[in-house]
Amino acid sequence: MAASPVGERDPETRLRELEAMLDAIADYAFVKLNADGEVVDWSRGAETLLGYPADEIVGRPLSIFYAEEDQAAGLPASDLAKAAETGRAEIEGWRVRKDGRRFRANTVLAQISDDSGEPTGFGVAIRDVTESHAAEAMFRGLLETAPDAVVIVESDGRILLVNRQTEVMFGYDRDELIGESVEILVPERFRPRHNAYRDGYIISPQTRPMGIGLELYGRRRDGTEFPVEISLGPLESDRGTLVSAAIRDVTERREQELRLQRQRDEIMELSTPVIQVWDKVLALPIIGTLDSLRAARLTEGLLEKIAENQAEVIILDISGVPTIDTQVAQHLLKTVQAATLMGAASILSGVRPETAQAMVHLGIDLGRLRSRNTLRDALQLALRIVADRAGAAQAAADTLMGQRRP
Numbered sequence: 211m212a213a214s215p216v217g218e219r220d221p222e223t224r225l226r227e228l229e230a231m232l233d234a235i236a237d238y239a240f241v242k243l244n245a246d247g248e249v250v251d252w253s254r255g256a257e258t259l260l261g262y263p264a265d266e267i268v269g270r271p272l273s274i275f276y277a278e279e280d281q282a283a284g285l286p287a288s289d290l291a292k293a294a295e296t297g298r299a300e301i302e303g304w305r306v307r308k309d310g311r312r313f314r315a316n317t318v319l320a321q322i323s324d325d326s327g328e329p330t331g332f333g334v335a336i337r338d339v340t341e342s343h344a345a346e347a348m349f350r351g352l353l354e355t356a357p358d359a360v361v362i363v364e365s366d367g368r369i370l371l372v373n374r375q376t377e378v379m380f381g382y383d384r385d386e387l388i389g390e391s392v393e394i395l396v397p398e399r400f401r402p403r404h405n406a407y408r409d410g411y412i413i414s415p416q417t418r419p420m421g422i423g424l425e426l427y428g429r430r431r432d433g434t435e436f437p438v439e440i441s442l443g444p445l446e447s448d449r450g451t452l453v454s455a456a457i458r459d460v461t462e463r464r465e466q467e468l469r470l471q472r473q474r475d476e477i478m479e480l481s482t483p484v485i486q487v488w489d490k491v492l493a494l495p496i497i498g499t500l501d502s503l504r505a506a507r508l509t510e511g512l513l514e515k516i517a518e519n520q521a522e523v524i525i526l527d528i529s530g531v532p533t534i535d536t537q538v539a540q541h542l543l544k545t546v547q548a549a550t551l552m553g554a555a556s557i558l559s560g561v562r563p564e565t566a567q568a569m570v571h572l573g574i575d576l577g578r579l580r581s582r583n584t585l586r587d588a589l590q591l592a593l594r595i596v597a598d599r600a601g602a603a604q605a606a607a608d609t610l611m612g613q614r615r616p
Contacts, residue, residue, distance in 0.1 A: 529560025
């Protein structure tokens with residue numbers, strides 16, 4: 211005999227099948243209430259979850275499952291009123307089993323009506339969400355105690371969740387941020403590019419720092435900006451892929467880095483001072499190791515002094531350099547070449563015997579660079595060079611004037 215279509219089954223058969231389906235769902239307690247909120251039907255899942263056999267619970271009010279403080283606050287009647295008003299209400303709160311143990315429950319109440327539309331009672335589905343509630347509470351607790359601002363964003367860029375540190379860092383109340391576009395926290399000049407970055411991250415989400423190699427900034431509620439570091443991570447949820455952004459204010463660290471850089475620059479300048487020892491004669495005592503960065507700054511500072519003092523001779527004193535290797539020699543030669551292009555002759559002083567031996571051993575050729583053992587000897591040579599240049603200049607001037615006489 212062929213099975214009857216669903217629509218042709220008698221109501222009793224359909225009701226028994228529905229009850230069997232509800233009893234098979236062990237994770238839920240299904241309860242039917244009359245219009246006064248009293249139990250009239252009870253599933254096996256309800257017996258397992260709440261501990262009452264059907265013959266003990268039928269006829270008793272819904273309020274029996276509520277905690278005493280919630281009963282005193284009138285929540286059972288309030289929940290039923292919500293369901294009666296809208297047709298359906300979903301509520302989460304603490305419920306009590308027969309043995310007095312509490313559990314966190316997600317409860318859905320739906321109003322039941324007869325064929326004429328007259329309300330006859332309520333259908334109730336109760337699920338134990340204690341574990342997920344505890345996990346969520348732990349997550350929120352960790353979120354609130356995080357030292358960084360944490361912003362959780364949906365795939366469309368809307369802010370779903372923020373922690374307390376976000377309020378402190380950006381100056382917003384969380385109610386002002388929830389549901390807003392995350393670009394509210396980004397300076398206006400960066401927003402067009404930020405949209406593209408966000409869309410690209412959703413396509414290929416992975417845990418990583420944001421904006422590697424870029425300087426990132428946040429925007430406070432009052433419009434002021436501050437440097438930040440941002441770490442991104444994907445979160446899978448029933449809403450789809452969410453993006454978690456941990457934001458750190460690095461203003462203090464940036465300022466400290468700038469202070470350290472200024473201190474390094476000042477120390478560098480103090481360790482390579484350009485000294486005017488005579489008219490048109492400069493001395494540059496080099497102390498310590500000469501690396502590429504320091505050599506570049508040394509050359510730059512020296513050329514500025516040559517132009518400022520119209521120097522004709524510079525003395526490079528290397529008595530304070532611990533070792534001379536090929537790299538140091540190359541740096542010295544480049545400095546000499548740059549000075550020559552500025553019209554200044556160079557003298558190397560402070561060449562100790564061991565330094566001279568090391569240079570010969572390494573095959574370092576300083577070209578026509580003149581050298582002297584002591585700074586005193588180098589200064590005497592410098593004065594002769596200046597005098598010679600002055601004499602040559604005077605002779606040239608006399609010759610030029612003689613050619614101009616009739």
